[in-house]
Structure formats: structure tokens, C-alpha cells
Amino acid sequence: MNANSQNMRSICILGSTGSIGLSTLDVIRRHPDRFNVVSLSANSNVELLLEQCTEFLPNEVVMVSEISAKELQQALIKNNLSQINVLSGSSALEHISSASDVDTVMAAIVGASGLMPTLAAVKAGKQVLLANKEALVTSGAIFIEAVKENGAQLLPIDSEHNAIFQCLPLNVQNKPGYCDLKSNGISKILLTGSGGPFRTLDIAKLESVTVEQACAHPNWDMGQKISVDSATMMNKGLEFIEAKWLFNVEPEDIQVVLHPQSTIHSMVQYKDGSVIAQMGNPDMRTPIAHALAFPERIDSGVEPLDFFTTASFDFEAVDYEKYPNLRLAIQACKYGQGACTALNAANEVAVDAFLSKSIKFTDIYKINETSVNKFVSEEVTSINDVIDLDKRVRAFSKTLVNDYLDNEGKETY
Numbered sequence: 204m205n206a207n208s209q210n211m212r213s214i215c216i217l218g219s220t221g222s223i224g225l226s227t228l229d230v231i232r233r234h235p236d237r238f239n240v241v242s243l244s245a246n247s248n249v250e251l252l253l254e255q256c257t258e259f260l261p262n263e264v265v266m267v268s269e270i271s272a273k274e275l276q277q278a279l280i281k282n283n284l285s286q287i288n289v290l291s292g293s294s295a296l297e298h299i300s301s302a303s304d305v306d307t308v309m310a311a312i313v314g315a316s317g318l319m320p321t322l323a324a325v326k327a328g329k330q331v332l333l334a335n336k337e338a339l340v341t342s343g344a345i346f347i348e349a350v351k352e353n354g355a356q357l358l359p360i361d362s363e364h365n366a367i368f369q370c371l372p373l374n375v376q377n378k379p380g381y382c383d384l385k386s387n388g389i390s391k392i393l394l395t396g397s398g399g400p401f402r403t404l405d406i407a408k409l410e411s412v413t414v415e416q417a418c419a420h421p422n423w424d425m426g427q428k429i430s431v432d433s434a435t436m437m438n439k440g441l442e443f444i445e446a447k448w449l450f451n452v453e454p455e456d457i458q459v460v461l462h463p464q465s466t467i468h469s470m471v472q473y474k475d476g477s478v479i480a481q482m483g484n485p486d487m488r489t490p491i492a493h494a495l496a497f498p499e500r501i502d503s504g505v506e507p508l509d510f511f512t513t514a515s516f517d518f519e520a521v522d523y524e525k526y527p528n529l530r531l532a533i534q535a536c537k538y539g540q541g542a543c544t545a546l547n548a549a550n551e552v553a554v555d556a557f558l559s560k561s562i563k564f565t566d567i568y569k570i571n572e573t574s575v576n577k578f579v580s581e582e583v584t585s586i587n588d589v590i591d592l593d594k595r596v597r598a599f600s601k602t603l604v605n606d607y608l609d610n611e612g613k614e615t616y
């Protein structure tokens with residue numbers, strides 16, 4: 204461990220300008236005696252990364268965009284921070300996430316772009332705090348095998364998976380991805396989801412919902428992609444696949460439960476009838492603080508849960524007619540890696556197209572379904588297979604988006 208003092212952890216944050224990145228820095232800010240920010244990365248937000256450099260004084264930063272990297276470098280010189288090394292390009296992300304002076308990597312890039320830098324951290328045997336669920340969805344067994352082989356420590360950040368992790372026995376916590384839940388008395392994982400902003404909306408009206416409505420999650424404040432995924436419940440689908448890999452269970456062992464208040468973040472059912480739940484206000488700083496300090500506990504800045512103002516705990520079964528993307532993801536999880544890699548790639552293209560107002564909300568499912576059906580039987584056994592399939596699915600899904608544009612005209616939406 205690189206350390207100024209024995210307990211100091213050196214942190215690399217991949218995606219520091221995003222919603223998870225900001226929450227991570229907020230927790231770190233409260234504990235200057237425990238955490239030292241060694242490196243940060245962003246896609247192109249120069250202004251925010253400059254602000255973060257000024258406050259946290261990292262050694263190295265990566266801006267994926269070359270133009271942004273140049274801009275940042277000039278701004279750092281102007282601000283007397285020329286000692287901070289600025290790198291650009293996606294391979295530089297792998298360099299910072301595997302650097303020898305890093306103990307812990309927060310993997311908070313959105314989408315499959317986070318896969319290679321997260322995998323680089325795993326291969327370097329780091330402690331990896333995994334927010335980037337798409338990396339695991341897209342590469343499943345290959346990712347977990349690398350965790351095992353390289354002795355990396357995987358700690359889930361996704362609030363549901365972090366909750367499940369907290370409800371599991373210690374010997375299972377020590378082996379995410381290759382533990383045996385059944386022999387530890389666990390009979391089921393209960394994955395909760397709020398149902399997003401359209402839970403009570405008439406199915407017929409889903410076709411005409413706007414980007415603004417889809418991004419207005421009732422309980423969580425998140426990046427745009429995961430907000431849309433929450434509205435379609437593809438997010439729960441990706442989390443279903445993520446849970447399969449993180450906890451080494453079969454799809455039959457995971458049950459999705461709608462819980463509109465997002466107070467219970469997920470549950471674990473034991474064979475003696477006990478159900479253990481993790482609760483808290485919906486604020487990602489709780490799972491982030493949990494993972495950063497694991498196995499200790501630190502202040503996260505999150506208000507404690509007030510049971511007297513928490514109205515009620517409601518639970519519902521999922522209406523798969525309303526959320527076909529969730530059904531598709533569960534099917535993909537049963538089909539295998541080709542289907543999951545295809546699902547993730549298609550969904551990224553479809554959500555991008557919806558966010559840029561090129562397709563309707565309900566077209567997201569159509570693009571995802573057509574893409575999964577086309578690529579369902581692809582063999583994916585290596586990281587090169589993942590990259591190759593991801594590329595081909597994106598190209599195919601983009602042709603589907605273009606078909607919508609050609610047939611219906613952009614202004615329709």
C-alpha cells in the first residue's frame with residue numbers, strides 16, 4: 204500500500220466529474236486523514252476537473268478528449284498547478300487505474316467505456332469499488348475470473364448490491380463473484396427497485412414521454428444514462444445480471460421486488476425464513492462510504508433515516524408489460540454472455556438516441572430486443588470477443604436508430 208500514514212488509502216477515481224464521482228469526492232473531503240486522491244479522470248468537463256484538481260491536488264489526471272486535455276493543461280499552468288500530469292485518450296485511463304501508487308480505484312465511468320480501465324485495475328490486483336455495472340454485464344465471467352486470478356478486492360457500489368453485500372455473512376463478503384451462497388444458508392436475493400418515474404403512468408402514454416420526464420427520478424439524483432435506464436427498468440435488468448456475477452447465483456435465485464420509496468435498498472433471504480434488509484435514505488454516499496472504509500464505518504454526510512417521517516414501505520410485483528426491458532434483460536441473463544453483451548451495447552446506443560431526441564422512449568425496447576435476438580448465440584469467451592461483439596452490436600443498433608429517423612423524421616419526437 205502506498206501510504207503517508209499506515210491507514211491512508213490512495214485513490215484513483217475514474218469518472219470523477221459524474222454523479223458517483225462527485226459523491227465519492229464529497230465523502231473523501233470529510234476524511235482527509237484517511238484518503239489521498241492520486242488520480243482523477245473525466246471525459247471532457249474541463250471546468251469541473253480543474254476545480255477538483257485545485258481542491259484535491261492529484262498527481263495525474265486523464266481527460267479522454269485530447270482537446271479538453273490541452274485546455275486543462277493550460278488552465279493548470281495558469282493556476283500554478285503545472286505539477287499535475289495531464290494525460291489524454293482511453294489508454295491513459297488504464298495507466299492511472301493500474302498505477303503502482305494507487306490502492307483503491309473507484310470505477311465510476313458510465314457505460315462499456317469503463318470496462319478496460321476497470322479491468323486494468325482488477326488485473327493490477329487493486330481494491331476496486333464497482334459502480335460501473337456495464338463493465339460486469341458486458342464481460343461477466345471474464346471479469347470475475349480476472350478478479351479471482353489477480354487477487355483484486357471487489358466492493359459493490361450500486362446501492363442494491365452494496366445492500367446485499369452488507370446483508371451477507373463475512374466469508375461470503377470476502378469472495379465476491381466466487382462465493383457459494385447456498386452453502387451459507389442463503390435461499391434468495393431480493394433485488395428492490397422503485398419502478399422509476401413512470402410506475403403509475405398508463406402504458407399507452409409511455410410512447411410520448413419526454414427526456415426531461417424520463418430523467419426526473421422520484422428518489423435518486425443520477426447521471427442521464429442511468430436515469431433513463433431506471434425509467435425503462437433496464438437499470439434493474441443490468442443490476443439483475445450484475446447480481447448474478449457478483450454473488451455467483453443463478454437467475455432463479457434472484458427476485459425483483461418493486462419498492463417505490465427506495466428506503467430498503469435490497470434484501471437477502473435465508474433458508475430459516477429470515478430476511479435481512481439494508482435501509483437508509485437514498486443517497487449514494489452511504490454505499491460509497493461503506494466501500495471506501497470497509498470493513499470499518501465512517502461518516503458519509505447522509506442524514507440518518509427517520510422512521511417517523513418515512514410514510515410507509517410498499518411492495519409490488521413487477522408489471523413486465525410496462526417494463527419489457529427488464530424482462531429482456533432477465534432473458535439475456537439466462538441466455539448467456541453473448542446476449543448480455545449485445546443487450547448492453549444496444550441499450551447504450553438506444554438510450555443515447557433517446558437522449559438526443561432521435562427516437563421515442565418505447566423505441567428503446569424495440570432496438571434492444573431486435574439487437575439481442577440478432578446476436579443472442581454469439582460466443583463470448585475472451586475480452587477480445589467482448590470488444591468485437593460490442594462494436595458490431597453498436598453498428599447494428601445505429602442502423603436501427605437510423606431506420607427510425609428515416610421513417611418517422613426527427614421532428615416527430
Ligand code: NAD
Nearest residue numbers: 218219220221222223245246312313316334335336425426
Ligand atoms: P454520469 O454520467 O454522471 O458520469 C459519468 C462519468 O464518466 C463522468 O465523469 C464522465 O466524464 C465520464 N465518462 C463519460 N463517458 C466517458 C468515456 N467514454 N470515457 C471515459 N469517461 C467517460 O454517470 P453516473 O450516474 O455517475 O454513473 C456512473 C456509473 O455508476 C454508471 O455505470 C452507473 O450505472 C453507475 N451507478 C450510478 C449511480 C448513481 O446514483 N448515479 C448508482 C448506481 C450505479
Ligand code: MG
Nearest residue numbers: 361362363442
Ligand atoms: Mg442501483
